[in-house]
Amino acid sequence: MADARLAAGVWVSAYLTRLGLANIPAYVVARGDDVAGAVMVKCALLDGTARLYLREWDFETDTRPWRMTAEGPEREIDEAIRRQRGYDNDLWVIEVESREGRTLLDEDGLA
Numbered sequence: 001m002a003d004a005r006l007a008a009g010v011w012v013s014a015y016l017t018r019l020g021l022a023n024i025p026a027y028v029v030a031r032g033d034d035v036a037g038a039v040m041v042k043c044a045l046l047d048g049t050a051r052l053y054l055r056e057w058d059f060e061t062d063t064r065p066w067r068m069t070a071e072g073p074e075r076e077i078d079e080a081i082r083r084q085r086g087y088d089n090d091l092w093v094i095e096v097e098s099r100e101g102r103t104l105l106d107e108d109g110l111a
Contacts, residue, residue: 009034012092018104025097030085032092039092040084041066042077046099050077053105066105 006014012028019026032038041053052070070080085091096103 007035008032008037008039008092012039012094015094015104019096022102022104024102024104027095028092029081029095030091030093032088033090037090037092038088039094040081041094041096041103041105042081043096043098043101043103044074045101046097048074050074051101051103052077052080053103066103 016026016028029042039055043051043053045051049072051068053066054069055064055066070077081093085093
């Protein structure tokens with residue numbers, strides 16, 4: 001399967017719209033490169049913990065699925081994001097607020 005990637009800014013805009021339609025609060029915490037920036041999604045569970053998601057290339061399936069890369073105290077997740085942004089200024093960071101952990105990343109159309 002070919003990787004028909006959208007420009008990062010377009011994908012982020014569509015994702016925020018989709019979250020808004022589902023009444024899930026979300027914010028751009030860090031703006032990256034509009035065309036080629038990678039995107040991290042932090043899901044704040046509103047209990048002091050969070051999860052961090054990133055798309056990574058899966059060479060076996062030739063896809064780029066979303067994968068949870070970290071989970072734990074929100075301050076530790078924020079520090080991991082700060083470290084990543086320290087050497088990747090093109091990185092977008094989206095924060096989703098959901099007690100249930102809903103990010104919509106696993107739904108069709110967001111792959």
